[in-house]
Amino acid sequence: MRVAQVSFRLGGVDGVSIEAAKWARALTSLGHEVVTVAGEGPVDRLLPGLAIGATDPPNPTELESALADVELVIVENLLSLPLNRAAREVCSEVLHARRVIVHHHDLPWQRDHLAHLEGPRDAPAWRHVTINERSRRELAERGVAATTIYNAFDCAPPVGARAKTRAALGVGEQRLVVLPSRAIPRKNVAGALELAEALDAVLWLLGPSEDGYDDELAALLRASRVALRRGPIGTIHDAYAAADLVVLPSTWEGFGNATIESVTHRRPLAVYPYPVLEELRAFGLRFFDLGELEAIAAELEHPDPARIEHNLAVARAHFNLADLPGRLAPLVDGLRPPLG
Numbered sequence: 244m245r246v247a248q249v250s251f252r253l254g255g256v257d258g259v260s261i262e263a264a265k266w267a268r269a270l271t272s273l274g275h276e277v278v279t280v281a282g283e284g285p286v287d288r289l290l291p292g293l294a295i296g297a298t299d300p301p302n303p304t305e306l307e308s309a310l311a312d313v314e315l316v317i318v319e320n321l322l323s324l325p326l327n328r329a330a331r332e333v334c335s336e337v338l339h340a341r342r343v344i345v346h347h348h349d350l351p352w353q354r355d356h357l358a359h360l361e362g363p364r365d366a367p368a369w370r371h372v373t374i375n376e377r378s379r380r381e382l383a384e385r386g387v388a389a390t391t392i393y394n395a396f397d398c399a400p401p402v403g404a405r406a407k408t409r410a411a412l413g414v415g416e417q418r419l420v421v422l423p424s425r426a427i428p429r430k431n432v433a434g435a436l437e438l439a440e441a442l443d444a445v446l447w448l449l450g451p452s453e454d455g456y457d458d459e460l461a462a463l464l465r466a467s468r469v470a471l472r473r474g475p476i477g478t479i480h481d482a483y484a485a486a487d488l489v490v491l492p493s494t495w496e497g498f499g500n501a502t503i504e505s506v507t508h509r510r511p512l513a514v515y516p517y518p519v520l521e522e523l524r525a526f527g528l529r530f531f532d533l534g535e536l537e538a539i540a541a542e543l544e545h546p547d548p549a550r551i552e553h554n555l556a557v558a559r560a561h562f563n564l565a566d567l568p569g570r571l572a573p574l575v576d577g578l579r580p581p582l583g
Contacts, residue, residue: 244275244276244314244315244575244579244580245275245276245277245278245312245313245314245315246270246275246276246277246278246313246314246315246316246317246575247277247278247279247280247288247309247310247313247315247316247317248263248266248267248277248278248279248280248281248317248318248319249280249281249293249310249316249317249318249319249321249334250263250280250281250282250293250318250319250320250321251281251282251283251293251294251295251320251321251326251327251330252281252282252283252284252294252295253279253281253283253284253286253319254279254281254284254285254286255283255284256450258348258394258497258498258500259319259320259348260284261500262319262348262374262394262395262500263279263317263319263346265394265395265564265567266317266346266567266571267279269395269564269567269568269571270568270571270575272568273568273571273572273575275575278313280293280306280309280310281293281294282294282295282297282301282327282330283295288309290302290305290306290309292305292329292330292333293306293321293327293330293334294327294330295326295327296327297327297329297330300329300330300332300333301329301330301333301334302333303333303336303337306333306334306337307337310337310341314342314579314580315342315343315344315575315578315579316338316341316342316343316344317343317344317346318334318338318343318344318345318346319346319348320346320347320348320349321334322334322335322345322363322364323345323346323347323348323349323350323351323363324348324349324350324351324354324357325351325357325360325361328360335364338366338369339366340366340368341368342368342578342580343366343368343369343370344369344370344371344372344574344575344578345363345369345370345371345372346372346374347363347371347372347373347374347378347382347389348374348497348498349497350362350363350378350381350382352381353378353381353495353497354495362382362385362387363382363387365386365387368578370390370574370577370578371387371388371389371390372389372390372391372392372574373389373390373391373392374391374392374393374394374497374498375391375393375497375498375519375522376391376522377518377519377522378391378497379391390574392567392570392571392574393498393561393562394498394500394503394562395562395563395564395566395567395570396500396503396504396507396558396562396563396564397507397564398507398555398558398559398562398563398564398565399507400480400483400507400508401478401480402480402484403477403478403479403480403481403482403483403484403485403508404477404481404484405481405484405485407477407481408476408477408481408482408484408485409485411476411477412445412447412472412476412485413472414445414472414485418444418445419442419443419444419445419487419488419543420444420445420447420472420485420486420487420488421435421438421439421442421444421445421446421447421486421487421488421489421490422447422449422482422483422485422486422488422489422490422510423435423446423447423448423489423490423491423492424491424493424501430492430493431492431493431494431515432448432460432463432492433463433492434490434492434515434533435490435492436463436464436467436469437533438490438492438513438533438536438539439469439490440467440468440469441536442488442536442539442540442543444469444470444487444488445469445470445471445472446469446470446471446472447471447472447473447482447485447486448471448472448473448474449474449475449482450474450475479504480508483504483505483508483510484508486510487510487543488510488511488512488513488539488543489501489504489505489508489510489511489512489513490512490513490514490533491505491512491513491514491515492513492514492515492533493515493517494515494517495517495518496517496519496520497519498519498523499514499517499519499520499523502514502520502523502528502530503523503558503562506528506551506554506555506557506558507555507558509551509555511530511531511539511542511543511546511550512530512531513530513531513532513533513535513539514530514531514532514533515532515533516532526557526560526561527553527557528554528557528558529550529553529554
């Protein structure tokens with residue numbers, strides 16, 4: 244089939260774009276053709292009205308035209324999180340009678356400032372997929388049946404260039420480097436700064452502040468005594484190789500990709516117990532809580548290879564990118580149009 248992925252933005256470094264790209268590769272491996280349709284990003288079919296910050300709503304006729312040659316539509320978060328309500332209305336109308344997979348990365352009631360808004364809708368030919376069981380259960384409570392397909396990861400990623408990247412950062416081999424995730428409000432950069440200060444480590448922020456976080460982040464950094472590095476160097480694999488510790492202090496994550504990425508890149512993870520974390524830990528993953536300073540310091544001094552191998556085995560069994568085509572195949576085949 245020709246399959247269209249539709250979202251606010253695609254092709255970027257945000258979690259939705261990254262996971263959508265993995266789905267696209269998995270679908271391509273199954274023989275499908277994938278086209279991307281979004282308001283922003285390096286996409287096949289650009290419709291600016293779908294973007295989060297769009298000033299004008301998308302034109303229904305333009306959306307119908309963009310999807311005219313498509314047999315299956317996968318909507319990545321646009322029908323889940325009402326960040327562009329006009330786009331959601333138009334998409335709901337245009338897609339109501341079409342075969343659709345609604346891929347939910349986030350839901351409005353999981354964000355305090357969106358909790359008052361309407362949740363995802365349903366239609367007879369739609370199938371819903373969540374990235375965790377918590378969201379699946381919450382949708383079920385609201386009358387929407389869904390299937391959970393966890394985010395998937397390359398369990399044998401390329402080995403990054405540690406020495407070269409640290410040299411570019413201006414950090415000697417004896418200095419600890421802590422790698423947090425994106426700089427947005429719910430990522431709790433303050434927690435990452437506190438941990439880096441306690442460890443006398445360098446904190447490396449890969450990207451700029453987002454979602455209106457500029458002033459708050461600037462104030463946090465001014466008040467901090469932590470040695471800071473900012474901006475990307477090399478690939479994400481180089482970043483993980485250069486880091487000694489990954490930190491995920493978020494108060495909320497739909498999944499939290501750094502959990503499994505830290506495992507596949509063989510790095511310890513210090514994490515705040517956001518709600519979905521316990522679901523991931525139930526698979527047997529072993530992480531450090533932010534406050535376990537002595538245990539974290541001991542791990543950094545003498546890494547435990549058994550812990551690393553244990554976490555890798557769990558990742559391979561439950562979150563392996565190699566298994567994603569097999570998980571998507573029955574879902575997509577169940578929506579294949581009848582012959583003739």
